[in-house]
Amino acid sequence: MRPDAIRDKVAVTGVGCCRFGENWDQAPSDMIVDAAYEAYADAGIENPQRQIDAVFTGSIYSNKGPHECSDALKLFGKPVTMVSNYCATGTDAFRCGVLSIAAGLYDTVLVVGYDKPKDRGVSGPSVMMDRVRDLPQTPAGWFALCASTYFAKYGAGREELAKIAVKNHKNGTLAPNSFLKREITVEEALSARMISWPFGLYDCAAQTDGAAAAVITRADLAPKGSVLVKGVTVIAGPNPQKDPENDFLSWKPTGWAASDVYAQAGITKPFDEIDVAQVHDCFTLTELLTYEDLGFIAKGAAKEHIAAGTFALAGELPVNTDGGLKAFGHPTGATGVRMIYENVLQLRGKAGPRQVKDVNTALSHNIGGHPTACGIAILGKS
Amino acid sequence: MPGIVSYGAYIPPTRLGFSVLAGRAPKEGGPERAVAWNDEDAVTMAVAAGANALRGFDRAGVDALLFASTTYAFKEKQGAALIAKALDLPRNARTTDVSGSLRAGTDALQAAFDAVAAGSVQRALVIASDSRLGAPGSAQEQAFGDGAAAFLIGASDAIAQLEGSHAFADEIVDLWRSEGDPFVHSWEERFVVQEGYTPGITEAVRGLCERIAAQPGDFTQAALYAPDARSHAGAAAALSLDRAALVDPLFGKLGNAGVAFAPLLLVSALENAKPGERILLASYGDGAAAFAFAVTPHLEKLEARRGVAWHLGRRRAVASYDKYLKARSLDSREYGGGRDPGLSATIHFREREEDVAMKGQRCKRCGGLQFPIQRVCERCFAKDDFEPVRLAERIGRVVTYTFDFFFPTPEPPTIVTITDIDGARVHLQLVDVKPDDVKIGMPVELVFRRIHQVGGRPNYYWKGVPRA
Numbered sequence: 001m002r003p004d005a006i007r008d009k010v011a012v013t014g015v016g017c018c019r020f021g022e023n024w025d026q027a028p029s030d031m032i033v034d035a036a037y038e039a040y041a042d043a044g045i046e047n048p049q050r051q052i053d054a055v056f057t058g059s060i061y062s063n064k065g066p067h068e069c070s071d072a073l074k075l076f077g078k079p080v081t082m083v084s085n086y087c088a089t090g091t092d093a094f095r096c097g098v099l100s101i102a103a104g105l106y107d108t109v110l111v112v113g114y115d116k117p118k119d120r121g122v123s124g125p126s127v128m129m130d131r132v133r134d135l136p137q138t139p140a141g142w143f144a145l146c147a148s149t150y151f152a153k154y155g156a157g158r159e160e161l162a163k164i165a166v167k168n169h170k171n172g173t174l175a176p177n178s179f180l181k182r183e184i185t186v187e188e189a190l191s192a193r194m195i196s197w198p199f200g201l202y203d204c205a206a207q208t209d210g211a212a213a214a215v216i217t218r219a220d221l222a223p224k225g226s227v228l229v230k231g232v233t234v235i236a237g238p239n240p241q242k243d244p245e246n247d248f249l250s251w252k253p254t255g256w257a258a259s260d261v262y263a264q265a266g267i268t269k270p271f272d273e274i275d276v277a278q279v280h281d282c283f284t285l286t287e288l289l290t291y292e293d294l295g296f297i298a299k300g301a302a303k304e305h306i307a308a309g310t311f312a313l314a315g316e317l318p319v320n321t322d323g324g325l326k327a328f329g330h331p332t333g334a335t336g337v338r339m340i341y342e343n344v345l346q347l348r349g350k351a352g353p354r355q356v357k358d359v360n361t362a363l364s365h366n367i368g369g370h371p372t373a374c375g376i377a378i379l380g381k382s
Numbered sequence: 383m384p385g386i387v388s389y390g391a392y393i394p395p396t397r398l399g400f401s402v403l404a405g406r407a408p409k410e411g412g413p414e415r416a417v418a419w420n421d422e423d424a425v426t427m428a429v430a431a432g433a434n435a436l437r438g439f440d441r442a443g444v445d446a447l448l449f450a451s452t453t454y455a456f457k458e459k460q461g462a463a464l465i466a467k468a469l470d471l472p473r474n475a476r477t478t479d480v481s482g483s484l485r486a487g488t489d490a491l492q493a494a495f496d497a498v499a500a501g502s503v504q505r506a507l508v509i510a511s512d513s514r515l516g517a518p519g520s521a522q523e524q525a526f527g528d529g530a531a532a533f534l535i536g537a538s539d540a541i542a543q544l545e546g547s548h549a550f551a552d553e554i555v556d557l558w559r560s561e562g563d564p565f566v567h568s569w570e571e572r573f574v575v576q577e578g579y580t581p582g583i584t585e586a587v588r589g590l591c592e593r594i595a596a597q598p599g600d601f602t603q604a605a606l607y608a609p610d611a612r613s614h615a616g617a618a619a620a621l622s623l624d625r626a627a628l629v630d631p632l633f634g635k636l637g638n639a640g641v642a643f644a645p646l647l648l649v650s651a652l653e654n655a656k657p658g659e660r661i662l663l664a665s666y667g668d669g670a671a672a673f674a675f676a677v678t679p680h681l682e683k684l685e686a687r688r689g690v691a692w693h694l695g696r697r698r699a700v701a702s703y704d705k706y707l708k709a710r711s712l713d714s715r716e717y718g719g720g721r722d723p724g725l726s727a728t729i730h731f732r733e734r735e736e737d738v739a740m741k742g743q744r745c746k747r748c749g750g751l752q753f754p755i756q757r758v759c760e761r762c763f764a765k766d767d768f769e770p771v772r773l774a775e776r777i778g779r780v781v782t783y784t785f786d787f788f789f790p791t792p793e794p795p796t797i798v799t800i801t802d803i804d805g806a807r808v809h810l811q812l813v814d815v816k817p818d819d820v821k822i823g824m825p826v827e828l829v830f831r832r833i834h835q836v837g838g839r840p841n842y843y844w845k846g847v848p849r850a
Contacts, residue, residue, distance in 0.1 A: 131725065131726060131729045131730065131733065131737075132725065132729075132730055132733065132737040132833060132841050132842070132843050133733065133736065133737055133754070133809075133833075133843060137786055137789060137796070137798055138786070138788050138789070140784075140786070140788060141784050141786045141788070141798050144784035145782045145783075145784055145798075145800060146782070147782075147784065148782045148783050148784070148822055149781070149782045149822065152822060193787070194785070194787045194795070195786075195787055195788050196784050196785065196786045196787060196788055196795075196798075197784050197785035197786075197787070197795065197817075198784075238760065240800075241800060241807065241809040242752070242753060242754070242760070242806075242807050242808070242809070243760065243807060244750060244751075244752055244760055244761060244802075244805055244806065244807050245761075246781075246800075246807070248781065248782040248800070
């Protein structure tokens with residue numbers, strides 16, 4: 001993308017996020033209303049029917065299209081679009097909203113990410129099979145495929161993964177709307193039942209219901225001091241399961257998306273220039289690989305940085321300050337927007353006990369599919 | 383005269399010890415039976431046996447496939463057509479299923495000999511495969527064994543020339559399995575042997591000898607079907623067969639493999655045969671059939687086959703009766719269940735070249751191999767410029783792996799790999815191996831197995847096993 005196409009043209013003026021969890025008593029529409037009205041209030045929107053020009057919504061479990069969101073919010077007579085891009089869905093919905101404003105189409109847009117996996121009657125992800133070649137296998141099995149190769153080459157192991165789970169569980173206790181609010185130990189993580197080697201139960205994100213929303217607007221219409229979009233991208237990659245060149249030491253789309261979004265945001269030294277990051281920890285190893293694939297640290301260096309606490313809340317570059325997918329919860333379509341929510345709070349200095357000092361630039365990252373798509377958004381101060 | 387040009391077999395590596403059947407721990411060296419595991423059945427064993435028979439032979443020259451089984455999963459929908467696709471036989475090869483009797487294996491052989499003799503078929507592949515269920519706790523559960531035998535039949539280059547055959551049919555309710563019943567039933571054993579088996583097998587053999595002017599004692603090897611060791615010995619005595627000529631009926635090792643039993647013993651005989659020998663084959667079921675073969679010098683030119691001895695040499699013991707029940711779906715606490723949206727038959731139809739015939743493609747521009755079949759090259763982006771390439775006989779190497787404990791199987795975990803086959807990457811399950819023995823870079827060969835039962839019917843795909 002043209003590096004200057006977006007930077008500082010779009011402001012995030014309001015964010016909202018419902019409580020993530022097993023929301024048995026909430027319909028998708030209830031969660032959408034909770035998140036959107038919190039974002040309205042945050043942005044000072046009093047008449048959304050008049051003030052919102054368009055809606056971009058994202059979900060992968062809904063089969064109702066954009067109508068589920070427009071009907072819940074009674075936003076009619078305006079364009080409502082649904083985006084679906086596996087776990088990158090939330091960031092992709094946000095991106096579409098940002099593009100529409102940067103392109104001059106609208107003044108103010110609502111972005112809503114949501115999902116309701118707990119209405120399916122199964123715990124954890126579905127075992128997906130609708131064709132012969134679809135193996136009896138789950139996302140845990142897909143994301144675990146980098147483990148044997150990475151461990152063999154760089155010497156990390158289950159212990160490093162456990163430390164990531166421990167960190168995110170701890171951070172999750174500090175976020176009011178997170179699902180899991182319990183600290184765990186490395187020993188607990190290592191002794192939990194195995195899901196797909198090397199992933200035990202605690203290496204896997206908590207799949208939950210949830211919705212998150214953001215109101216975005218033209219920067220020149222936003223109040224002074226609003227959080228601005230520095231860059232956003234979503235990049236497709238080959239299916240690593242059939243890609244003849246995959247080395248299973250990293251997930252390709254993250255590296256590509258990072259190059260694109262850093263060019264947009266003018267970032268050349270990500271570790272120094274990014275102050276806080278929310279990354280896609282669907283599994284602990286995904287977070288580990290992302291440290292490297294985002295260029296925060298060199299390939300293979302994750303082990304020493306995990307030991308040093310580089311990415312802990314008090315570390316040099318705190319990652320997943322609200323508990324991440326691991327502890328905050330992972331309603332697929334909502335996750336990218338939930339990260340925007342957290343980063344906006346961090347940039348405003350309103351993240352409470354999990355507030356990171358002096359946040360000027362915040363990154364959020366989703367990777368989804370086998371994985372086959374990566375979305376990254378960078379927000380910053382005016 | 384037509385004859386046997388090549389042979390192959392398949393016996394599952396999994397063995398169920400009689401002590402395990404009795405609820406005790408496995409006993410090293412004790413009697414056991416071969417058992418098809420949860421991803422194996424008559425079709426998968428047939429494909430494996432067929433592939434072993436075809437090793438080194440041109441598949442394009444095979445113009446008929448006869449598949450004999452009493453335990454093929456479908457009442458309507460041909461097994462031979464599926465197996466022909468999995469074996470990548472020519473599209474216009476004649477396919478026929480033969481079923482309904484324990485004699486079906488040798489019936490299929492007879493039909494193939496007749497077709498070749500008549501000149502309407504040049505090369506016929508005959509595969510007999512069975513995986514019969516005895517009711518839990520029954521004598522059959524212990525007596526039965528699972529396996530498959532395959533023979534390539536042709537008019538020239540025979541390693542064993544057909545000298546003659548004799549068969550008869552009779553009506554008797556001795557062993558039966560009726561519609562909807564998973565288990566084989568038997569009338570009183572003494573009746574079955576005294577009125578059915580012993581007089582039947584002797585009548586067939588005597589009739590054969592009369593036709594070809596031979597004596598039972600002329601045969602250097604006798605492959606005799608029998609329901610158990612005692613009646614096997616009884617039939618041999620009734621025919622005055624030399625003990626040394628009897629092919630080991632493998633009771634306590636393989637078990638009674640149904641339609642594949644007599645054919646597997648024939649494979650065993652061929653493995654040990656020398657040119658000039660004469661082999662007797664006799665099978666039983668709703669009558670009986672006997673065949674005489676003369677072993678030719680061509681046998682010595684046939685490269686080593688994966689036959690009975692090869693398969694009996696590789697085994698792993700079932701640890702508990704409970705696991706056997708689960709693997710054969712006999713456990714009422716059956717895993718799985720729940721909502722089953724079923725498999726798209728349309729997708730299956732479109733993808734049968736990949737899923738059944740295990741074909742990827744070679745890009746004609748960059749030369750790279752890839753899987754599955756796609757329109758645009760993964761490497762050089764050439765469009766629609768490919769030739770199909772069969773991957774099933776190639777050796778792959780494990781690139782990476784995981785052990786999936788989430789998917790319900792009788793023996794978790796499911797081993798899932800990315801395997802590189804000459805540059806094509808395939809998402810492949812690995813079976814017949816312990817997780818501890820899985821290594822990056824290990825060579826694997828491909829086997830056709832049940833992949834899952836979505837839609838309430840067996841669905842087949844390829845898996846990897848460690849290279850033998």
